[in-house]
Amino acid sequence: MKTSETLEFREEYDSIGSHQVPQTAYYGVQSIRAKENFPITGQLLDPIFIHSLAYIKKASAMTNGKLGLLDDKVAKAIITACEEILAGQLHQDFIVDPIQGGAGTSMNMNINEVVANRASELLGEDKGKYNLVHPNDHVNYGQSTNDVIPTAGKLTIYQLTQGLLEEMERLEKTLTDKSIEFNDVIKMGRTQMQDAIPIRLGQEFKAYASAVTRSHQRLTQVIDEMLVVNMGATAIGTGLNADVEYVNQIVPTLANITGLELKQSEDLVDGTQHIDSFAAVSGVLRTFALSLSKIANDLRLMSSGPKTGFNEINLPKKQNGSSIMPGKVNPVIPEVVSQVAYRVVGNDTTIAMSVEAGQLELNAFEPVIFYSLFESIKILQNGIATFIDNCIAGITANPERCQELVDQSVGTITALVPHIGYQKAAEIAKRALNNNERVKDIILSEKLLDEEELESILAPEKMTSPGICHK
Structure with missing residues (x-):
């Protein structure tokens, strides 16, 4: 006789053995093993990354269905399940940690199991049966972790970066506006922290805007590398177990449903074993972060004091600066911007080491690359937003103080x-x-x-x- 406790779980099997899975879960045995094996960050997959995976599974089902490689009902059920994920459903069943061993196999199997169980349910079968829709045989048909995961990463990076590019444009405009506002303010220029020759405050802010423009141009150029994907490569780039027509059609199909101008890697072996494009993107972010921190440092210096420092500009007062010193107000926004930059530089080091660490036909370290790169993009975007809204837009100049220092120099x-x-x-x-x-x-x-x-x-x-x- 089954107890209420046993009814709450189902038994699933893989090559390791059996494992209980919650009866209501759309994920399966491989997902739950990954959750147990990789309790690394305590975080879950980025929602945009989940959507990228769903787009890939949908495009694959569409292509395989069109070619008669999947039963029409099965293909449609898989497509419907993917569309539900893209609509924001079933996200709670993506339970794996973003940093994991296995080159991302756990991520791939997580979506394979979720889609398989939901598609099975749509066809009238209980979750965990996999007779009608199998995670590997149907959802993953013609694919490998080794083309799915890097492609999902590239789709995610490209989409995340669009928001960052918008904030960079806004930062450039704000700095340019300030350069016009401060054009008539003469101040002392400094080199090596010593008096140099006079400069207009507006010229300094225009130089900041130019640095941002340059980084924006670099990022716009390098991000196009994320539109070149290795779908169709399967395990090591040779396309084994993928129908020839599927290999030819999968990327155009994926491009059509995502609205992105995707291209297939000219050399799928190269596209599978070399992931230097991620290092290229990270390098641009690192360079931008360094420029951003330099600007933040300058603002802290020029606003220092207010009585015993430069006091050439005023930063907006945002919060109390001390728990012991009354009236103290610190440059907290430039400080946090620099901390963002330090994190981006650290992430870039992680990405560089991971890109180098690939061996032979595959790089197994894409999970930590994506975790680091996603974070760099998001914290840069958020850091810029608070830099603009809570600092730069509200900066005012002290023309008299600036002139006083010029006269004294x-x-x-x-x-x-x-x-x-x-x-x-x-x-x-x-x-x-x-x-x-x-x-x-x-x-x-x-x-x-x-x-x-x-x-x-x-x-x-x-x-x-x-x-x-x-x-």
């Missing part, structure tokens, strides 16, 4: 070199520093130039533009 002496010579200029700079005098006052006291000539040479628009500052 000996850096303006550089503009006078063509008129009084380098040696004399160096002597004046040394005297100004030693005696705490202004350069202007020394020039006038020694009658090297008159006041009108001096003001003409030191005019802000001349000192911050190409050419020699003439009298």
Whole structure:
């Protein structure tokens, strides 16, 4: 006699043996083994990655059904199950950890089992029977983990990156707007943390915008590599166990249902064993993250103080800065942006090591590559959003303070070199520093130039533009 406890589970079998699976679960024995074997991150698969897997299984069923390689009812049931997943259903049955051994086989089997059980249910069979729709024989027909998983990863990366590109464009525009707003604010430029020559605050912000534009262009170019997929390669790129017509039609079918301009790898063996394209994308993200952190560092420096630092700009006050020091407000948004950058750099190192670690016909380390790359894309997008909305858009300048520091600096002496010579200029700079005098006052006291000539040479628009500052 069956007890209520045994009725809550079903027995499923694989090459390892038998295992109980919850009766209501759409996943099966291989999924639950993976859940037990890989309790690594405590997280689940990215929803967009799940959708990418569903698109691939749908496209495969459509292609195999069209070619008569799958029974029409079975193909339609698989397609319907995939469409339900794409509609947001059954996601709770994707139980495997994103970091796992086996080159992603557990991810592939998770969707194979979910689709097989739901398709079986649609055809009137109990979950776990697999007589009408089998995870391997039907859902995975003509496929391998080794073409499904890298293709799903590429689809996911491409889609995730679209949001990041939009935020990069918004960041570029915000910085450009600030460069226009601050165009007339003259401040002291610095090299190696020492006074250099004057610069307009707007020029600094325009340079920040240019760095973002450059990274946007790089990412736009490299992301197209994610549209080249190895579907049809099966195990090692030779296409074994995939019908020739299926190999020819699977990528166009997948392109049609995703709306993406997908292309099949020209060399499927290369497309299966080499995954350098992921390193290329990560490298661009790393470079962008470094530029972003440099900008954040500059903003922290220029806003430092407010009484004992540069205090050239004001960052929006977002929250209390100390549990012990009343009134202290810290540059928390630039700080978090830099932390995002550090994480992206760390992820890039993980990705680089994983890409190198592939052996012979396959790279087994795609799970950690995808985990790292997905995270880099998402945290960069989120980091940029808070950088724009909670920091950059609200920055204001302190023109008087900027001018005060310019007047106090000996850096303006550089503009006078063509008129009084380098040696004399160096002597004046040394005297100004030693005696705490202004350069202007020394020039006038020694009658090297008159006041009108001096003001003409030191005019802000001349000192911050190409050419020699003439009298």
